[in-house]
Amino acid sequence: MRYSACLLALLPFALSSPIQQSLDFSSLAPRADPSLTGYLGVFFLGDAPSVYFYLSNGNNAASLTSLNKNQPVINPTKGSKGVRDPSIIPGGGADAGNKWYIIGTDLNIAKTNWDAAQRTGSRGIFVWESSDLVSWTGERLVQVEEATAGMVWAPAAIWDAEKGQYLVHWASKFFAASDTQHKGSPSPTRIRYAHTKDFKTFSAPQDYINKSPTEIIDLDIFQLGGNQSYARFMKNETAKTVFTEISTNGLFGTWTRPGGNSAIIASGVEGPAVYWDNQVAGKAHLILDFYEIDGYRPYESTDVKGGRWTASDRGGWPKNLRHGSVMPINATQGSVLSAKWK
Ligand SMILES: *[C@@H]1O[C@H](CO)[C@@H](O)[C@H](O)[C@H]1NC(C)=O
Numbered sequence: 001m002r003y004s005a006c007l008l009a010l011l012p013f014a015l016s017s018p019i020q021q022s023l024d025f026s027s028l029a030p031r032a033d034p035s036l037t038g039y040l041g042v043f044f045l046g047d048a049p050s051v052y053f054y055l056s057n058g059n060n061a062a063s064l065t066s067l068n069k070n071q072p073v074i075n076p077t078k079g080s081k082g083v084r085d086p087s088i089i090p091g092g093g094a095d096a097g098n099k100w101y102i103i104g105t106d107l108n109i110a111k112t113n114w115d116a117a118q119r120t121g122s123r124g125i126f127v128w129e130s131s132d133l134v135s136w137t138g139e140r141l142v143q144v145e146e147a148t149a150g151m152v153w154a155p156a157a158i159w160d161a162e163k164g165q166y167l168v169h170w171a172s173k174f175f176a177a178s179d180t181q182h183k184g185s186p187s188p189t190r191i192r193y194a195h196t197k198d199f200k201t202f203s204a205p206q207d208y209i210n211k212s213p214t215e216i217i218d219l220d221i222f223q224l225g226g227n228q229s230y231a232r233f234m235k236n237e238t239a240k241t242v243f244t245e246i247s248t249n250g251l252f253g254t255w256t257r258p259g260g261n262s263a264i265i266a267s268g269v270e271g272p273a274v275y276w277d278n279q280v281a282g283k284a285h286l287i288l289d290f291y292e293i294d295g296y297r298p299y300e301s302t303d304v305k306g307g308r309w310t311a312s313d314r315g316g317w318p319k320n321l322r323h324g325s326v327m328p329i330n331a332t333q334g335s336v337l338s339a340k341w342k
């Protein structure tokens, strides 16, 4: 950390730009970028396992309109031919600003059941890529897990600047190596990860978050500024709650839970996805999937590190959006998306 906690506490969030430029307060007040004029959301809907796009109404982070007249933008053709939990990943490094990926779970629940889906489910992740946000090509289903894994759920990724690669993570449970049919009792679900440069070749998977005996799924990682501060959000699948943890020393640093070990943000929810507000520095949005009610509902915070979130106005928020992600866009990207699908 560059400044003492005492100095930080004395500084207001909204610094004038000359001070921001000279002192680089990016870790204190992220985003609030005048070039960003809206948001693109990617979701699956209800139990329809395709990728649907939504565009914000103006620069309102909690108000969305369907693109493509409620029809999917991507229909998978491989594996189960169903995709859930789509996550849009901005390119990092040399690909920043000119490449995006959408990755997702290979699962069509209409063709299986929840028990089989976790014993002999897909061990691959769907990948599509784009250089303009409207043309999505290169569909592939890349196996990322070992044969002992029962499934690979809710893949998402973040650019790991220290590694110069994407850190990709997902949830799996595991069966004994001798139990090749996966008929016995599996391990609790835990979060696994691998690194990749291109979403084609992945390093060998390893554990990322193991809170056994708690079952953990649906991780989303959110950079707070600089290279070292992050918030992460995940679902306690045992209790059906979502909670947050903070690291100030990197993606593989020490994570602590604001509010203590039993603090939660909400219950009866899953699929947390987080994004900065484009206009208010230090303000973030968190969407939580009320999967047994009406899907995603928006929350907001000006104290991400403190783990304090409140429900947003959802007058402009559509119903039945399920586990996906939201990304900021600029005016050029907004016009290209509207021109293609509005
Ligand atoms: C939007 O971002 C793209 C890079 O992704 C850039 O080429 C374009 O100039 C930007 N447009 C505006 C209006 O900032």
Ligand SMILES: *[C@@H]1O[C@H](CO)[C@@H](O)[C@H](O)[C@H]1NC(C)=O
Pocket (backbone or CB within 6 Å): 161, 162, 226, 227
């Ligand atoms: C982040 O890490 C990269 C690679 O190590 C480095 O080039 C860059 O200066 C760092 N940025 C900040 C804000 O610390």
Ligand SMILES: *[C@@H]1O[C@H](CO)[C@@H](O)[C@H](O)[C@H]1NC(C)=O
Pocket (backbone or CB within 6 Å): 211, 214, 236, 238, 239, 261, 262
């Ligand atoms: C998950 O929820 C269970 C049931 O309430 C609880 O016992 C457990 O401590 C929780 N795990 C975590 C990591 O919060």
